[in-house]
Amino acid sequence: MRPVLELENLHVRFPDGTAAVRGVSLQVVRGETHCLVGESGCGKSVTALSVMNLLARGAKRSADVMRFHDNDLTRLSDRSMARLRGEKMAMIFQEPMTSLNPAYTIGSQMAEVLERHRRVSRSKGLDRAAELLGRVGITAPGMRLAQYPHQLSGGLRQRVMIAMALMCEPELLIADEPTTALDVTVQAQILRLLRELQRELGLALLLITHDLGIVARMAQRVSVMYAGQVVESGSAEALFASPTHPYTRGLLACVPIPGKTPRDQPLGSIPGVVPRIGAGFVGCAFRDRCTHAVTACAGTIPRRTVAPDHDTICTLAAT
Numbered sequence: 001m002r003p004v005l006e007l008e009n010l011h012v013r014f015p016d017g018t019a020a021v022r023g024v025s026l027q028v029v030r031g032e033t034h035c036l037v038g039e040s041g042c043g044k045s046v047t048a049l050s051v052m053n054l055l056a057r058g059a060k061r062s063a064d065v066m067r068f069h070d071n072d073l074t075r076l077s078d079r080s081m082a083r084l085r086g087e088k089m090a091m092i093f094q095e096p097m098t099s100l101n102p103a104y105t106i107g108s109q110m111a112e113v114l115e116r117h118r119r120v121s122r123s124k125g126l127d128r129a130a131e132l133l134g135r136v137g138i139t140a141p142g143m144r145l146a147q148y149p150h151q152l153s154g155g156l157r158q159r160v161m162i163a164m165a166l167m168c169e170p171e172l173l174i175a176d177e178p179t180t181a182l183d184v185t186v187q188a189q190i191l192r193l194l195r196e197l198q199r200e201l202g203l204a205l206l207l208i209t210h211d212l213g214i215v216a217r218m219a220q221r222v223s224v225m226y227a228g229q230v231v232e233s234g235s236a237e238a239l240f241a242s243p244t245h246p247y248t249r250g251l252l253a254c255v256p257i258p259g260k261t262p263r264d265q266p267l268g269s270i271p272g273v274v275p276r277i278g279a280g281f282v283g284c285a286f287r288d289r290c291t292h293a294v295t296a297c298a299g300t301i302p303r304r305t306v307a308p309d310h311d312t313i314c315t316l317a318a319t
Contacts, residue, residue: 107145
């Protein structure tokens with residue numbers, strides 16, 4: 001099946017020289033959830049923002065391939081990208097309170113999406129907004145349209161963001177840590193909602209998270225990201241059953257297992273911090289935190305296939 005979104009060798013560099021994204025390649029197909037996972041600061045959100053062309057001023061992106069269907073995203077004008085963004089590609093941001101405009105009602109913000117892309121009247125836009133609010137499980141949607149973001153709970157604001165993203169029936173939905181700062185019960189509701197909407201609408205979903213529990217529940221494919229680079233990728237089944245990269249293994253070791261993890265023992269952790277990667281960096285960025293590091297880790301490490309539909313960038317794969 002031809003991918004809805006295809007990235008090959010994506011790079012993003014900030015004005016201070018930081019290489020925020022280094023050679024990321026991934027694909028998302030219709031009806032699939034592809035999880036981009038890693039700790040804070042590894043470049044997950046920057047990857048998503050580069051796809052949407054919403055990078056901070058001064059950031060530079062380049063890629064061998066950055067394609068949405070037949071659209072080369074690196075060559076689209078700002079106007080063409082603005083037409084595509086919100087209509088065929090949509091994004092749910094991790095903090096809805098800062099993503100929604102506090103000065104406008106929920107209804108006016110949602111209706112504006114349809115007015116801008118489909119040239120419909122305000123009344124039709126509000127009708128569509130009310131329909132989608134009901135669809136994402138918000139009761140009394142007509143009343144909610146007249147409310148402001150501060151009048152809604154965090155869970156309701158996140159549902160509003162999901163409904164707004166669906167206003168024009170996009171084919172690609174990027175969800176950037178959509179359950180951040182929500183309690184566990186609401187998290188489960190939001191994830192269930194995304195799964196149901198994906199099945200119903202056939203969405204291609206790129207889900208960004210640092211929570212491996214979410215990955216296990218949602219993903220068909222996984223890309224593990226560290227210091228701007230995808231260090232391991234493959235099917236969710238393969239990564240959970242046979243993780244190859246020490247960073248992936250470290251992440252899995254940090255997850256407590258009910259009935260197996262002793263109550264009086266400290267939880268697993270990965271010592272050290274994600275390094276700042278500048279221009280000209282060579283080698284494995286994880287080597288200073290890795291107990292398996294060898295001299296070869298300071299050199300160029302090619303991507304290797306360790307099993308069908310499972311590859312990694314690590315010297316361990318060659319042993």
